[in-house]
Structures are given as structure tokens and as C-alpha cells.
Amino acid sequence: MEIFRKQLSVVAFRFSASARRTVVVRRKGPGFLMKVAPPVTTIRSILSISSSSPISAAAEMTGIALESEAEMPVALKSTTAIAANVNGHSNGPASNGTHYSRRAPLPHQTNGHHTNSPSVNGYGHHSKVFDNGESPSSNGKWQPFLIGVAGGTASGKTSVCSKIMNKLGQNDLEHHERRVVTISADSFYRVLDDAERTRAHAGEFNFDHPDALDYELILNTMHTLLAGEKASIPVYDFVTHSRLPTEYINVYPADVVLFEGILVFYFPELRNLFKLKLFVDMDADTRLARRVTRDLKERGRELKSVLNQYTNFVKPAFEEFCLPTKKYADVIIPRGAENEVAINLIVQHIKEHLLPLASENGSPRRSMHELEAALPVEVNGR
Numbered sequence: 123m124e125i126f127r128k129q130l131s132v133v134a135f136r137f138s139a140s141a142r143r144t145v146v147v148r149r150k151g152p153g154f155l156m157k158v159a160p161p162v163t164t165i166r167s168i169l170s171i172s173s174s175s176p177i178s179a180a181a182e183m184t185g186i187a188l189e190s191e192a193e194m195p196v197a198l199k200s201t202t203a204i205a206a207n208v209n210g211h212s213n214g215p216a217s218n219g220t221h222y223s224r225r226a227p228l229p230h231q232t233n234g235h236h237t238n239s240p241s242v243n244g245y246g247h248h249s250k251v252f253d254n255g256e257s258p259s260s261n262g263k264w265q266p267f268l269i270g271v272a273g274g275t276a277s278g279k280t281s282v283c284s285k286i287m288n289k290l291g292q293n294d295l296e297h298h299e300r301r302v303v304t305i306s307a308d309s310f311y312r313v314l315d316d317a318e319r320t321r322a323h324a325g326e327f328n329f330d331h332p333d334a335l336d337y338e339l340i341l342n343t344m345h346t347l348l349a350g351e352k353a354s355i356p357v358y359d360f361v362t363h364s365r366l367p368t369e370y371i372n373v374y375p376a377d378v379v380l381f382e383g384i385l386v387f388y389f390p391e392l393r394n395l396f397k398l399k400l401f402v403d404m405d406a407d408t409r410l411a412r413r414v415t416r417d418l419k420e421r422g423r424e425l426k427s428v429l430n431q432y433t434n435f436v437k438p439a440f441e442e443f444c445l446p447t448k449k450y451a452d453v454i455i456p457r458g459a460e461n462e463v464a465i466n467l468i469v470q471h472i473k474e475h476l477l478p479l480a481s482e483n484g485s486p487r488r489s490m491h492e493l494e495a496a497l498p499v500e501v502n503g504r
């Protein structure tokens with residue numbers, strides 16, 4: 123059993139779709155790691171997982187031992203800010219015009235075994251088989267692993283994505299080096315005509331109906347990213363209910379794309395692009411309270427209009443269009459971003475998809491070692 127020594131004081135766990143057991147390792151003071159006997163608990167007490175999920179299947183077989191410690195709270199950002207932050211640059215004419223077209227290797231890929239040598243698809247390490255044994259795409263070419271994150275308004279979708287990014291150490295990387303990006307469906311509200319905009323300012327436009335979104339642009343963007351190309355997406359302004367006219371966000375090719383929004387599971391074609399579907403679950407009272415606070419503070423709204431909009435549109439549309447899509451989720455995350463255990467499980471799952479697998483002996487374990495050398499979360503297992 124090999125123990126990995128890392129700087130962060132985080133309890134971590136090892137969970138693999140192929141693993142049959144889990145070992146928990148806890149840091150006890152600086153430089154000392156202690157193996158603790160894993161209390162076996164059922165994964166369903168931590169998060170809900172639909173029976174069709176690969177995680178579920180493994181968990182059913184496994185009996186997962188988990189422990190968690192409180193972490194520093196993450197900075198919670200507005201959805202648009204997250205999209206801009208994660209994806210890099212608001213590279214409109216006013217920006218410095220820096221464009222990145224190719225990802226840099228991860229630190230562990232420069233140590234000999236996984237150098238950045240070009241492959242048939244031009245993405246170097248991307249031309250690998252995933253560690254769950256599946257091809258990364260149906261035709262054998264590399265494709266990003268698309269993850270959908272749905273949930274009601276203010277349920278914590280953005281915060282969950284932000285935590286995932288933080289735990290994967292992506293926010294500390296240069297934008298062009300990131301292997302995971304988050305996109306928000308908020309970037310894709312369609313352009314309104316004058317009459318619609320007037321209604322929007324009066325809180326009388328239904329932004330929670332699927333027709334409020336520019337679905338064509340969403341699909342085009344997803345297909346662009348799946349083709350491994352850079353996509354440019356609008357920057358949305360919730361104060362004016364419109365796209366910023368001269369700005370856009372460049373989304374660079376990444377291994378994992380998180381796409382979050384209230385209706386991302388509503389459209390069948392979009393839904394079917396997701397390899398993993400997460401639903402962030404939070405009670406309606408908490409969501410309303412958070413939405414009021416956020417909309418007054420960040421979206422330039424008046425209390426009366428927020429409450430009217432919520433009663434007339436947000437709540438009914440949630441029940442009609444969003445809630446029924448919960449059944450499509452592979453993983454349901456109760457309590458949103460507070461649910462460290464669920465988020466850690468998802469992070470672990472993503473890490474396994476980030477791994478370049480084709481190591482010399484083809485062992486996923488060796489790839490895990492490499493990833494742990496590159497990512498700031500302690501993981502041990504086997």
C-alpha cells in the first residue's frame with residue numbers, strides 16, 4: 123500500500139467504478155498520514171444516485187467508506203462571473219486579444235511517460251482510452267466528457283461547479299492549461315425584442331420557460347466543444363436582460379465540460395450529450411431566500427419584482443419544466459455545495475476521466491498516481 127503525501131489537510135477517498143473497496147486516509151498533523159478503518163456506509167445516505175448510474179452500480183457492489191472534514195468556504199460567485207472566470211477571457215475588442223489554441227501538458231505529463239507528443243487527433247494525451255474501459259467517443263476520437271448540472275434557481279449549481287473546479291485545482295491554472303471548464307446556460311438567454319425587454323424590466327417576462335433560451339446556440343456550442351474546437355459564447359447582463367454587445371467568452375477545448383442551468387436536461391438532444399448528469403437539490407424556501415438576496419445584490423432587482431417574478435413564472439416553470447427532469451439525473455446532490463461528500467465523489471469520478479490511461483502496463487492505478495501528483499486532493503486506495 124502506497125501512501126501519498128500531500129500538503130492539503132483534506133480527508134479524501136478513493137472511489138473507482140472498477141474498484142471493489144475504498145480506503146480512507148486522514149492527515150494527522152503535518153507530514154503524517156494515518157490509515158483509518160473505513161466505516162462502511164451506504165452511498166445513498168450521502169447522495170441519491172439513480173439506479174442506472176455507473177457510480178450507483180459500483181457503490182451497490184462496493185460499500186463505500188467515506189469521511190469528511192470541513193473545508194474553507196469557497197468564494198461564491200455569480201453565474202456569469204464563474205463562466206467568465208472559468209473559461210478565461212472576455213475577449214471582445216477591448217481585451218488584450220490573447221488567444222490560446224492548445225492546452226499545455228499537466229505537470230505529470232512532462233515527467234517522461236506522458237509527454238505532450240502529438241497524436242493522431244492532434245491532442246496529445248487525449249487520444250487515450252478512458253479508465254472505465256469505454257472509448258471516449260463512439261468513433262474512437264477524443265471528445266470532452268460533458269457533464270450536465272441541473273437544479274432549480276439558486277439551488278447551488280454554480281457553487282457546486284465552482285467547488286468541483288477548486289477541488290480539481292483548475293482555478294489555480296492558467297486558462298489555457300485547464301482541463302475542466304464550466305459553462306452556464308445563463309450565457310444563452312436569447313435576445314429580446316423591445317416589447318419583450320419592456321416586459322422583462324417589469325418582471326413580466328418568463329425567463330424560466332425553455333423558449334427564453336437560445337437553444338440553437340447552446341447546441342452549436344456543445345457540438346463545437348465536442349469537436350475539440352474553441353467556442354465563443356455571449357456574456358449575459360441580468361440588469362439589462364441582454365447580451366453585452368461587444369463581449370464574449372472564449373471557451374477553449376477541455377477534457378471535461380460542466381454545463382449548468384435550470385433547464386439543461388429539458389431538451390432531449392442536449393440531455394443526451396451528457397455523459398454524467400447531476401441534479402442539485404435544495405428546498406424551495408432556501409432557494410427563494412437566496413434568490414432574493416442575490417437578485418437584489420447582483421442582478422439590480424427590486425424586492426417586489428423578484429417576488430412577483432418568482433410567484434408568476436419561476437415557481438410554476440420550475441414545477442413544469444425543471445423538476446420533472448430530475449429523473450434523468452445520474453446523481454442527485456442534496457444540500458448543494460454544502461454536500462462535501464457528494465462533491466468529493468463527483469470530483470473523484472471526474473479525475474478518473476481526466477487520466478491519461480495508456481501507461482506502459484495499461485494500469486489505471488499508475489495513472490492515478492500520476493494524477494495525484496498533479497492535483498491537490500489526497501487520494502489513496504488499493
Ligand SMILES: Nc1ncnc2c1ncn2[C@@H]1O[C@H](COP(=O)(O)OP(=O)(O)O)[C@@H](O)[C@H]1O
Nearest residue numbers: 198274275276277278279280281412416459460
Ligand atoms: N451553501 C450556501 N450557503 C449560503 N449561500 C449560498 C450557498 N450556496 C449558494 N449560496 C448563494 O446562493 C445564491 C445562489 O447560488 P448559486 O450557486 O449561484 O446557485 P445557482 O447557480 O443554482 O443559481 C448565490 O448568491 C450564492 O452565493
Ligand SMILES: Nc1ccn([C@@H]2O[C@H](COP(=O)(O)O)[C@@H](O)[C@H]2O)c(=O)n1
Nearest residue numbers: 201274275276311329330360363384436
Ligand atoms: N434576464 C433574466 C434571465 C434569467 N433570469 C432568471 O435566472 C434564473 C436562472 O439562473 P440561476 O442562476 O438562478 O439558475 C431563472 O430562474 C430566471 O428567472 C432573470 O431573472 N432575468
